[in-house]
Amino acid sequence: MIATRALYSDVIRERWRRPRFRGELPGATAVAEDVNPLCGDRVRLMLRLDGVRIVAAGFVGDSCAICTASADVLAELVVGRPAAEARAVAAGDLLAVLQADIRPTRMRCVTLPLSVLAQALNGGGA
Amino acid sequence: MRLHEITRGDFPVLGRVVNGHPLVYLDSAASSQKPRTVIEAMSQYYARSHANVHRSIHTLGEEATELYEGARDRVQRFIGAQSREEVVLTRGTTDGLNLLADALCAGLAPGDEVLITEMEHHSNIIPWQLAARRQRLALRAVPVTGSGLLDLDALDRLLSARTRVVAFTHVSNVLGTINPVAEVCARARRAGAVTVVDGAQAAPHLALDMSLLGCDFYVFSPHKMLGPTGIGVLWGRRERLEALEPTRGGGEMIKEVWLDRAQWNDLPWRFEPGTPPIAEAVGLTAAVEYLEKLGMDRVGEHERALTRQALAGLAALPGVRVFGPPASVSRGAVVAFAVEGLHPHDVAALLDAEGIAVRAGHHCAMPLMHRLGVVGTARASFSVFNAPDEIDHLVRTVADLRSVL
Numbered sequence A: 001m002i003a004t005r006a007l008y009s010d011v012i013r014e015r016w017r018r019p020r021f022r023g024e025l026p027g028a029t030a031v032a033e034d035v036n037p038l039c040g041d042r043v044r045l046m047l048r049l050d051g052v053r054i055v056a057a058g059f060v061g062d063s064c065a066i067c068t069a070s071a072d073v074l075a076e077l078v079v080g081r082p083a084a085e086a087r088a089v090a091a092g093d094l095l096a097v098l099q100a101d102i103r104p105t106r107m108r109c110v111t112l113p114l115s116v117l118a119q120a121l122n123g124g125g126a
Numbered sequence B: 001m002r003l004h005e006i007t008r009g010d011f012p013v014l015g016r017v018v019n020g021h022p023l024v025y026l027d028s029a030a031s032s033q034k035p036r037t038v039i040e041a042m043s044q045y046y047a048r049s050h051a052n053v054h055r056s057i058h059t060l061g062e063e064a065t066e067l068y069e070g071a072r073d074r075v076q077r078f079i080g081a082q083s084r085e086e087v088v089l090t091r092g093t094t095d096g097l098n099l100l101a102d103a104l105c106a107g108l109a110p111g112d113e114v115l116i117t118e119m120e121h122h123s124n125i126i127p128w129q130l131a132a133r134r135q136r137l138a139l140r141a142v143p144v145t146g147s148g149l150l151d152l153d154a155l156d157r158l159l160s161a162r163t164r165v166v167a168f169t170h171v172s173n174v175l176g177t178i179n180p181v182a183e184v185c186a187r188a189r190r191a192g193a194v195t196v197v198d199g200a201q202a203a204p205h206l207a208l209d210m211s212l213l214g215c216d217f218y219v220f221s222p223h224k225m226l227g228p229t230g231i232g233v234l235w236g237r238r239e240r241l242e243a244l245e246p247t248r249g250g251g252e253m254i255k256e257v258w259l260d261r262a263q264w265n266d267l268p269w270r271f272e273p274g275t276p277p278i279a280e281a282v283g284l285t286a287a288v289e290y291l292e293k294l295g296m297d298r299v300g301e302h303e304r305a306l307t308r309q310a311l312a313g314l315a316a317l318p319g320v321r322v323f324g325p326p327a328s329v330s331r332g333a334v335v336a337f338a339v340e341g342l343h344p345h346d347v348a349a350l351l352d353a354e355g356i357a358v359r360a361g362h363h364c365a366m367p368l369m370h371r372l373g374v375v376g377t378a379r380a381s382f383s384v385f386n387a388p389d390e391i392d393h394l395v396r397t398v399a400d401l402r403s404v405l
């Protein structure tokens, strides 16, 4: 049996199998997409804002379990928050929810959704 | 006796335990491991003979020069080059391809064409893109067929009177395809184009003979063939090298210098400015010696058997897709594969938890990934030290993967 526990927490496995925020978001008002140059992973984040607050979020893309789980957790964390507060979400907040010991080589998998969020809130991206 | 029974004891790293398991190193296509003779030759050199080459009239300087130039002679024989002047030592495949793209494209006119292929490594794409932008050249690519081969009919259609350079890989680092170098070069020559072959994935596995390949330039990286990082080989047909203006200047590459002009040195030093990778040349000699002692035919045979075993084993697993030509076609020592429902990075991370090192991602071949319709793949690759039971271990572990994440 492969020692997955050490690599992927239950949260990551659960979010990889059944992400809650994966899918297109109709009526998105802020969208951005970026690629991890190391592995080619791609994440597109879609947000719907009511002026100040993020009222809905979704993501699509080709990404590994860690990146997918990170995007899913990020979407959950930002929904309901004002944009300024969402911007303050940091890698540490995601890691706290993911409950995983992420190796340095895979930290970019955790942080890619964060940089996509920043681009979306700055009105950049696709 | 199978080859790995002879070689395994020569590779100190194979004694390592990784994540509680004996290391199974299946990433030699990215960079191979090193036998003790290579490691010791380099440390002996630093411990006893190090000095700069070509310019020091003292005992150590002469020893270092002899060792450095000795590597050139060794490589000349290894690849069947006509003369030592045809062997330029660079910093690697990427370095050699950049040198060639710069020098070959410098004299081209806007609208001239460079032809590459859809299965190239980025290091045989980007240097041509840069040159094409600079000189306003047209860059075109020969497509790959559904079975992972170069589309030779398309090659004929793409070759034109304006094609100046055809640059392509000998062996694909993803598909394992062995391209028909002599055939492609013959067609390119008829169109009047210069040919550049990326031999990074071929030199470690195939017996090479430059007089049979029919190309004008051939480049490869010793670190993928049991040698050190930081050194590369660029072979060029003498008349082609003679016709090439150097694009990089510095010490060693000149005969005489005035403030406003200089006279270039003879071949091959004309293309080797600055202090070269001397210890790495010593390691290169030891790597070539090691491979020659085993015999390249035997090396190739061993790796082909491992490749066939991995292809058959992985292709038989439900939910696993293998890429590249069918097993009946002779292939290089790589097997790229995908596991349904799993991202390649997770495949590699899960295998690593079992001590198995494979590469995952786009393999520096993003255009090929686009062609295959995937973000990336996992890839196992093989060398002289790999054993059949390691392939079995890989296949068994991959079979378990889908249930764990």
Ligand SMILES: Cc1ncc(COP(=O)(O)O)c(C=O)c1O
Binding pocket: B029, B030, B092, B093, B094, B095, B121, B123, B124, B169, B171, B172, B173, B198, B200, B201, B221, B364
């Ligand atoms: C086909 C091919 N070409 C070029 C390269 C680049 O080699 P290097 O990184 O040693 O310059 C590689 C290896 O990464 C390769 O597999």
